[in-house]
Amino acid sequence: xxxxxxxxxxxxxxxxxxxxxxxxxxxxxxxxxxxxxxxxxxxxxxxxxxxxxxxxxxxxxxxxxxxxxxxxxxxxxxxxxxxxxxxxxxxxxxxxxxxxxxxxxxxxxxxxxxxxxxxxxxxxxxxxxxxxxxxxxxxxxxxxxxxxxxxxxxxxxxxxxxxxxxxxxxxxxxxxxxxxxxxxxxxxxxxxxxxxxxxxxxxxxxxxxxxxxxxxxxxxxxxxxxxxxxxxxxxxxxxxxxxxxxxxxxxxxxxxxx
Numbered sequence: 704x705x706x707x708x709x710x711x712x713x714x715x716x717x718x719x720x721x722x723x724x725x726x727x728x729x730x731x732x733x734x735x736x737x738x739x740x741x742x743x744x745x746x747x748x749x750x751x752x753x754x755x756x757x758x759x760x761x762x763x764x765x766x767x768x769x770x771x772x773x774x775x776x777x778x779x780x781x782x783x784x785x786x787x788x789x790x791x792x793x794x795x796x797x798x799x800x801x802x803x804x805x806x807x808x809x810x811x812x813x814x815x816x817x818x819x820x821x822x823x824x825x826x827x828x829x830x831x832x833x834x835x836x837x838x839x840x841x842x843x844x845x846x847x848x849x850x851x852x853x854x855x856x857x858x859x860x861x862x863x864x865x866x867x868x869x870x871x872x873x874x875x876x877x878x879x880x881x882x883x884x885x886x887x888x889x890x891x892x893x894x895x896x897x898x899x900x901x902x903x904x905x906x907x908x909x910x911x912x913x914x915x916x917x918x919x920x921x922x923x924x925x926x927x928x929x930x931x932x933x934x935x936x937x938x939x940x941x942x943x944x945x946x947x948x949x950x951x952x953x954x955x956x957x958x959x960x961x
Contacts, residue, residue: 706805709812727747738758816867887907895924
């Protein structure tokens with residue numbers, strides 16, 4: 704039997720992939736985080752499935768559920784918020800499963816930052832403004848960040864920043880970023896993207912901290928920072944540009960043999 708680590712997206716059931724829905728529907732055990740999932744996601748579980756809310760379980764508890772299910776001949780749908788490739792803790796879980804001889808696989812999902820960008824209708828990589836996106840988190844009561852990954856190091860590139868797990872420190876983070884981006888740099892905060900409680904705040908590094916505090920946001924939010932969010936004053940991309948010389952080079956790429 705197999706443990707399927709499934710990207711359950713930002714929460715809304717209609718953002719599950721077809722593969723994710725099929726895996727959930729074929730698994731007799733489903734481990735999920737009750738703090739963020741739309742109930743409709745769990746509706747994909749087969750009748751009689753064992754539903755295990757992970758919000759109060761530690762790593763040992765989780766592995767015990769998975770290994771017991773494996774011994775009973777049951778597949779496990781281990782739902783991860785967003786996409787399993789970032790901040791899902793699957794590395795430590797799969798390490799334990801490997802040691803226990805329990806097979807596993809991974810199904811990708813829609814990450815929260817992508818859902819947030821879609822909600823506000825912004826591309827995070829805009830020609831000649833920002834061509835890189837930095838996904839990072841903030842350390843508080845959690846595992847420490849590597850010494851080379853200070854926020855200021857990323858900010859020095861002026862790439863688009865996506866900050867996870869930092870909503871309670873928004874004011875402090877904004878102050879740290881102002882010297883690199885400027886106080887008028889656009890910021891978007893999306894709380895509970897795609898869920899009924901969804902909230903979107905538009906602001907700048909100069910005022911976003913006050914907005915977040917006024918709305919009492921404390922969890923389940925991503926912070927987007929960068930000039931790419933301004934969506935004005937940028938050039939056309941090379942692929943579609945009508946600037947002299949660029950279109951000709953683009954046309955050459957369409958000629959066989961070139």
